Amino acid sequence: MMMLMMRKGSRNLWRKMGLKQILYSTNSLSDTLVNNSVRVLGPDLPEIWIPNPSSPSRPPPNIRRSPFIFNRQEQTAAVIDGKMMADEIRSEIANEVSRMKNSIGKVPGLAVVLVGERKDSQIYVRKKIAACEEVGIMSFMTELPKDCTEVQVLDAVSSYNLDPAVHGILVQLPLPQHMNEEKILNDVSLEKDVDGFHPVNMGNLAMTGRDPLFIPCTPKGCIELLLRSNVEIMGKKVAVIGRSNIAGLPTSLLLQRHHATVSVVHAFTKNPEKITREADIVISAAGVANLVRGHWLKPGAIVIDVGTNPVEDPDSESGYTLTGDVCYEEAIKVASAITPVPGGVGPMTIAMLLSNTLDSAKRAYRFS
Numbered sequence: 001m002m003m004l005m006m007r008k009g010s011r012n013l014w015r016k017m018g019l020k021q022i023l024y025s026t027n028s029l030s031d032t033l034v035n036n037s038v039r040v041l042g043p044d045l046p047e048i049w050i051p052n053p054s055s056p057s058r059p060p061p062n063i064r065r066s067p068f069i070f071n072r073q074e075q076t077a078a079v080i081d082g083k084m085m086a087d088e089i090r091s092e093i094a095n096e097v098s099r100m101k102n103s104i105g106k107v108p109g110l111a112v113v114l115v116g117e118r119k120d121s122q123i124y125v126r127k128k129i130a131a132c133e134e135v136g137i138m139s140f141m142t143e144l145p146k147d148c149t150e151v152q153v154l155d156a157v158s159s160y161n162l163d164p165a166v167h168g169i170l171v172q173l174p175l176p177q178h179m180n181e182e183k184i185l186n187d188v189s190l191e192k193d194v195d196g197f198h199p200v201n202m203g204n205l206a207m208t209g210r211d212p213l214f215i216p217c218t219p220k221g222c223i224e225l226l227l228r229s230n231v232e233i234m235g236k237k238v239a240v241i242g243r244s245n246i247a248g249l250p251t252s253l254l255l256q257r258h259h260a261t262v263s264v265v266h267a268f269t270k271n272p273e274k275i276t277r278e279a280d281i282v283i284s285a286a287g288v289a290n291l292v293r294g295h296w297l298k299p300g301a302i303v304i305d306v307g308t309n310p311v312e313d314p315d316s317e318s319g320y321t322l323t324g325d326v327c328y329e330e331a332i333k334v335a336s337a338i339t340p341v342p343g344g345v346g347p348m349t350i351a352m353l354l355s356n357t358l359d360s361a362k363r364a365y366r367f368s
């Protein structure tokens, strides 16, 4: 009995030790693996820009913008009119939508999922829906409160995945903090991922010789702006400022597919102005008002300003004005061409969303 107890005890002891040993070794192994992958992938740090104390706090004055690209009298940059370009693209899309409707009796459909009550998101979503209506694309909308569950969002996405009248699904970002953005974006059907944010579409964008089903709208809008302004990209030095999943990162990937030499400048870049000053083309998507000053630019550079930053402005009725990442007043004296904010990349982003939705519907109905 004693022996049995002892044996049992010692076996337990062994078991405990063994278990401890196994636990220890598994722990240390997995710790090593985790630590190593953290090391190799880089630490997860918040993307916080240190604001430049000498940046002007007031937004630059509104820009005149009627012609497509207009050269002002003085020695200043040509203004690339994104709004006018987007108007033109929307009218091309409207023609295609009506040709589709007349020929097969179908129209493209776009579904938008909006979670929470962020004012800026509501404004952007409203603009997207209005743009759909203008070109004849059918729109669907699910609005959920900030405190809804992730399952409710996933349900909305999966019902749109199954709906044959929906060819594009857009989950407006950012989602509320408590939601797993990764999981939700993974659930959007690849064939309906008109934002191009699904990791498979993003991965195919990154890899040579593969074609994503959709190119993210903001990067696609930036490239369209350059192409339609007859700016050569191949072989040029481009500085992309910012590396977000929705703008900076896919823009840098797309530019490489156009054979540009790309430098990505971000919040941890040392001497960002020096790197930016070497670039023939500067695309700023940092989300920091007036970050890019005149002396950051090489004389004659082409500047694409992706930023749409609300800056307090007591003179405006909404209490704020939209300002880009680029200090416009300074940049026009140095650059050869520049996109204004508003009226630059923003309208092009929306036009590209419509274009992706049209392409998706054409693919679904095998209509060309």
Ligand SMILES: Nc1nc(=O)c2c([nH]1)NC[C@@H]1CN(c3ccc(C(=O)N[C@@H](CCC(=O)O)C(=O)O)cc3)C=[N+]21
Pocket: 123, 124, 127, 170, 171, 172, 173, 174, 195, 217, 218, 246, 308, 322, 341, 342, 343, 344, 345, 346, 347, 349, 350
């Ligand atoms: N899933 C997802 N897809 C997006 O494409 C997406 C997103 N989430 N989250 C937020 C950003 C931002 N974004 C803009 C779109 C249009 C304008 C735009 O039209 N701006 C106008 C002015 C707007 C105004 O006057 O308020 C302009 O620049 O002229 C701006 C910003 C899309 N985003």
